[in-house]
Amino acid sequence: MMAQTTLTPPLVHAPVAVLARRRRFTPARIGIYVFLFGAALFFLLPLYVMLVTSLKGMDEIRAGSILALPVEWTIEPWRQAWSQVCTGASCEGIRGGFWNSVAITVPSTILPILIGAINGYALSFWRPRGANLLFGVLLAGAFIPVQVMIYPLVRLLAGAGIFGSLPAIVLVHLVFGMPVMTLLFRNYYASLPQELFHAARIDGGGFWRIFLHVVLPLSVPIIVVAAIMQVTGVWNDYILGLVFAGRDNLPMTVQLNNVINTTTGTRLYNVNMAATILTALVPLALYFFSGRWFVRGIAAGAVKG
Amino acid sequence: MRAATPYAALLPMALTVIVAYLGTMLWTLRTSFTASRTFPSDKFIGITQYTRLFDNERWMLSLHNLAVYGLLFILACLVIGFLLAVFIDQNVSGEGVLRTVFLYPYAMSFVATGLVWQWLLTPGTGIDGSIAALGFPDFVFDWIVDQDLAIYTIVIATVWQSAGLVMALMLAGLRGIDADIWKAARLDGIPAWRVYVSIILPMLWPTVATVFLLLATSVVKLYDAVVAMTQGGPGTASEVPAKFIMDHLFLRSNIGLASAGAIMLLVPVLALLAPYAYARSRRNRERGHA
Amino acid sequence: MANVHLRKLSITLGGKPIIRELDLQVEPGEFLVLLGPSGCGKSTLLHSIAGLIDASAGSIEIGGQDMTLADPSERGIGMVFQSYALYPTMTVKDNMSFGLKMAGTPKAEIARRVERAAGMLQLDALLSRKPAQLSGGQRQRVAIGRALVREAGVFLFDEPLSNLDAKLRAELRRELKLLHARLGSTMIYVTHDQVEAMTLASRIVVMQGGVVQQIGTPADVYERPANRFVAGFLGAPAMNFIDGEVDLHNRFHAGSLALALQAPMPAGPATLGVRPEHVHPDEHGPLAGTVTLVEPMGNHQVLWLDCGGHVLSAIVHGPERFTAGQGLRFGIDAARVSLFDPASGARL
Numbered sequence: 001m002m003a004q005t006t007l008t009p010p011l012v013h014a015p016v017a018v019l020a021r022r023r024r025f026t027p028a029r030i031g032i033y034v035f036l037f038g039a040a041l042f043f044l045l046p047l048y049v050m051l052v053t054s055l056k057g058m059d060e061i062r063a064g065s066i067l068a069l070p071v072e073w074t075i076e077p078w079r080q081a082w083s084q085v086c087t088g089a090s091c092e093g094i095r096g097g098f099w100n101s102v103a104i105t106v107p108s109t110i111l112p113i114l115i116g117a118i119n120g121y122a123l124s125f126w127r128p129r130g131a132n133l134l135f136g137v138l139l140a141g142a143f144i145p146v147q148v149m150i151y152p153l154v155r156l157l158a159g160a161g162i163f164g165s166l167p168a169i170v171l172v173h174l175v176f177g178m179p180v181m182t183l184l185f186r187n188y189y190a191s192l193p194q195e196l197f198h199a200a201r202i203d204g205g206g207f208w209r210i211f212l213h214v215v216l217p218l219s220v221p222i223i224v225v226a227a228i229m230q231v232t233g234v235w236n237d238y239i240l241g242l243v244f245a246g247r248d249n250l251p252m253t254v255q256l257n258n259v260i261n262t263t264t265g266t267r268l269y270n271v272n273m274a275a276t277i278l279t280a281l282v283p284l285a286l287y288f289f290s291g292r293w294f295v296r297g298i299a300a301g302a303v304k305g
Numbered sequence: 306m307r308a309a310t311p312y313a314a315l316l317p318m319a320l321t322v323i324v325a326y327l328g329t330m331l332w333t334l335r336t337s338f339t340a341s342r343t344f345p346s347d348k349f350i351g352i353t354q355y356t357r358l359f360d361n362e363r364w365m366l367s368l369h370n371l372a373v374y375g376l377l378f379i380l381a382c383l384v385i386g387f388l389l390a391v392f393i394d395q396n397v398s399g400e401g402v403l404r405t406v407f408l409y410p411y412a413m414s415f416v417a418t419g420l421v422w423q424w425l426l427t428p429g430t431g432i433d434g435s436i437a438a439l440g441f442p443d444f445v446f447d448w449i450v451d452q453d454l455a456i457y458t459i460v461i462a463t464v465w466q467s468a469g470l471v472m473a474l475m476l477a478g479l480r481g482i483d484a485d486i487w488k489a490a491r492l493d494g495i496p497a498w499r500v501y502v503s504i505i506l507p508m509l510w511p512t513v514a515t516v517f518l519l520l521a522t523s524v525v526k527l528y529d530a531v532v533a534m535t536q537g538g539p540g541t542a543s544e545v546p547a548k549f550i551m552d553h554l555f556l557r558s559n560i561g562l563a564s565a566g567a568i569m570l571l572v573p574v575l576a577l578l579a580p581y582a583y584a585r586s587r588r589n590r591e592r593g594h595a
Numbered sequence: 596m597a598n599v600h601l602r603k604l605s606i607t608l609g610g611k612p613i614i615r616e617l618d619l620q621v622e623p624g625e626f627l628v629l630l631g632p633s634g635c636g637k638s639t640l641l642h643s644i645a646g647l648i649d650a651s652a653g654s655i656e657i658g659g660q661d662m663t664l665a666d667p668s669e670r671g672i673g674m675v676f677q678s679y680a681l682y683p684t685m686t687v688k689d690n691m692s693f694g695l696k697m698a699g700t701p702k703a704e705i706a707r708r709v710e711r712a713a714g715m716l717q718l719d720a721l722l723s724r725k726p727a728q729l730s731g732g733q734r735q736r737v738a739i740g741r742a743l744v745r746e747a748g749v750f751l752f753d754e755p756l757s758n759l760d761a762k763l764r765a766e767l768r769r770e771l772k773l774l775h776a777r778l779g780s781t782m783i784y785v786t787h788d789q790v791e792a793m794t795l796a797s798r799i800v801v802m803q804g805g806v807v808q809q810i811g812t813p814a815d816v817y818e819r820p821a822n823r824f825v826a827g828f829l830g831a832p833a834m835n836f837i838d839g840e841v842d843l844h845n846r847f848h849a850g851s852l853a854l855a856l857q858a859p860m861p862a863g864p865a866t867l868g869v870r871p872e873h874v875h876p877d878e879h880g881p882l883a884g885t886v887t888l889v890e891p892m893g894n895h896q897v898l899w900l901d902c903g904g905h906v907l908s909a910i911v912h913g914p915e916r917f918t919a920g921q922g923l924r925f926g927i928d929a930a931r932v933s934l935f936d937p938a939s940g941a942r943l
Binding site for chain 1: 308310311312314315317318319321322324325326327328329330332333336345385388389392393395397401403404405406407408409410411412413414415416417418420421422424425430431432434435438465469470473474477497518522525526528529532533536547550551554555560563564566567568570571574577578582
């Protein structure tokens with residue numbers, strides 16, 4: 001079957017003269033930049049307005065355009081937001097909420113990371129029977145709306161005598177943060193070579209020793225990612241803090257909403273915006289300083305299993 | 306003895322799943338069949354709470370709002386997120402800056418997002434004021450206080466917040482595509498838009514499915530943004546199921562009704578999870594154990 | 596079948612010059628192999644012929660037409676990639692016809708070409724399958740088929756067999772050679788595998804660091820390597836190199852090793868290159884050494900000899916068995932040796 005096949009002449013329509021080289025500034029490329037620039041403006045608009053509003057006096061706000069730069073710059077709204085606004089019963093500013101959020105976020109980050117790491121470690125290296133099924137249900141639970149679980153949890157915590165306290169809110173954050181934390185660590189450990197684990201077992205390591213001496217030291221990258229995700233999630237939480245933290249421990253987000261939406265009398269928009277920025281500051285700063293890790297966390301957490 | 310340690314270590318997980326997830330769900334389910342009001346009661350009344358629920362005007366409105374919101378939110382996020390990802394993937398300069406700009410809203414809480422957009426869309430002092438000043442003196446954007454249009458303002462605010470996430474995930478998906486496919490398409494003389502539509506998008510199907518699932522669950526959970534932005538108003542015009550349930554649990558002291566609502570909220574989530582989980586497990590089985 | 600003519604072609608990527616002023620003439624119908632280690636620029640060169648990378652200077656002529664600035668789809672070429680690059684969501688048939696459909700080729704013509712290519716590559720039974728359902732070898736055939744239906748003048752191959760296991764590689768290699776014989780098209784093939792180069796090429800271009808080291812038929816580059824790099828790159832086990840010097844009587848000396856040379860060589864320091872198959876054990880041979888290692892290869896053995904501190908490999912056919920530690924005498928076929936300048940590596 002080696003018959004010579006004649007070919008049709010190549011269909012080449014390239015003129016000898018110069019074909020237009022792919023220039024950098026084709027209309028399509030300009031269109032791309034225009035779209036991206038426009039989108040960037042849309043995304044930056046609220047940030048700009050927040051900042052600008054928080055630095056104006058109320059007269060300027062009433063009289064002028066929301067987009068105008070302050071004529072007279074003032075940081076008085078910030079001072080007021082931090083130490084003077086009324087957040088419910090007291091009028092001490094939103095700084096109380098800030099420290100509450102800190103007090104909630106720190107343990108609510110450390111504990112879920114620890115448990116998530118142990119879970120991930122047990123799931124990927126030891127693989128006890130039935131653990132994968134349990135993990136599957138845990139993951140499914142992450143999608144269940146919180147409203148389904150909230151009231152029974154209130155009753156449970158009340159029964160244990162800790163409802164409306166710091167331990168309560170930390171426990172709740174642990175319960176709701178466990179799926180994503182476990183997923184992150186389990187996927188990360190699954191990407192580590194199993195031989196490492198086998199070698200450690202041959203060397204005589206038990207469950208906890210291998211975890212502490214071999215696995216945990218290797219976990220620094222994923223711990224960073226998990227911390228970023230958990231800090232952001234806990235700090236930005238509203239509904240859990242509202243229900244479980246108790247009046248003395250209300251996080252900043254809850255207090256912020258109280259300040260802005262339940263104030264009687266004149267609304268001080270500049271103070272409101274200053275308070276909003278203060279509340280959003282921690283996760284935003286974290287994001288701007290850790291960009292790549294943040295994205296890594298999203299990608300890792302979003303690719304469920 | 307040694308074999309027990311992994312099980313012991315997984316005790317917190319087991320407790321969480323059994324008590325905090327399954328236990329509470331079952332409790333809520335049970336309560337939805339009772340006549341509980343301020344306190345849980347043991348009086349079983351069958352599906353009466355559910356019939357009451359669907360006779361409740363506010364609940365029906367919240368369902369309608371969620372449907373409208375969900376459709377618009379998911380569509381807008383998918384389209385905008387995809388377009389942003391595609392355009393950024395075109396070797397544009399300043400990609401890092403652009404990505405930072407599109408994604409930072411995701412680092413803000415729903416509350417902060419709602420409050421800022423509430424301010425932006427306040428009729429008169431908001432953006433419409435600036436546009437009016439540009440030469441359209443009668444221009445007023447009062448959706449946020451309009452009964453029929455308030456829900457759309459929530460769409461705007463939450464799309465602003467979440468589109469960047471969709472972009473990040475789509476971009477990761479795009480970057481995972483074999484570069485040689487692009488070369489082969491160039492050689493075949495296929496125009497860029499056609500490559501995206503006929504080759505790339507079908508290849509990105511798993512990413513799109515994941516994104517869809519994430520967006521859908523966040524639609525069902527919509528609460529903070531509504532509370533911050535419109536408080537469900539004007540009146541109850543922008544009510545959503547999650548808020549209905551929370552209000553009836555804690556403010557209006559009708560636990561039975563709220564539980565029925567919560568179970569109903571579960572239905573779409575399970576309806577989404579089941580095919581997704583099935584598709585994943587089937588794919589894992591095809592590939593051998595993942 | 597078209598010719599390809601590169602004139603003073605220079606390619607710079609990311610500020611770094613990869614190819615410098617390269618001249619190359621590819622004759623119509625020939626199977627030209629670009630051979631070299633990774634990073635030598637062979638893939639970059641192929642991509643620029645395809646139009647996927649822009650040339651910074653110089654010209655590319657394909658089929659008599661200047662294609663330096665033309666789009667890849669307008670150059671009259673077909674290309675096969677290392678990772679096959681098949682469209683995963685389309686069937687084999689759609690993969691092969693998509694490009695033609697885009698170009699507006701009439702349906703009947705598309706069907707004819709797909710049928711012909713499928714027939715040549717034994718893909719008829721697989722036309723309605725998707726790439727995920729095919730084996731590696733089948734996928735590679737589909738990739739070749741997709742290039743074939745373009746009925747181009749030149750076919751470009753970018754290490755197409757690297758992703759296949761050894762046995763499959765050998766099989767597809769032979770199929771490619773038959774395909775070339777059948778089609779008679781011009782083919783430019785990139786590989787780092789010298790066996791592929793030797794078996795497939797009508798001419799080999801050996802490259803290193805963006806510079807052409809030698810162009811020649813497989814026999815040329817194997818028997819008369821232009822420099823030490825080419826000599827060491829082709830052949831397995833590699834050519835033996837011994838540093839020493841040529842005296843005024845045209846004899847090569849390196850310690851206890853001495854060899855009378857046949858072709859006249861300039862006196863002075865030189866590196867002797869001799870292939871293992873030209874080193875043979877010989878009871879009456881002029882040289883003596885000790886066997887340090889024996890590698891049985893089935894139909895031949897590779898002996899590693901120590902001769903006065905120099906390590907030599909020898910390929911031995913025949914039934915005689917050798918053992919490590921054994922002393923033996925051997926000879927070197929002086930007609931087949933090469934000598935290289937120790938400083939420049941160029942052939943003397």
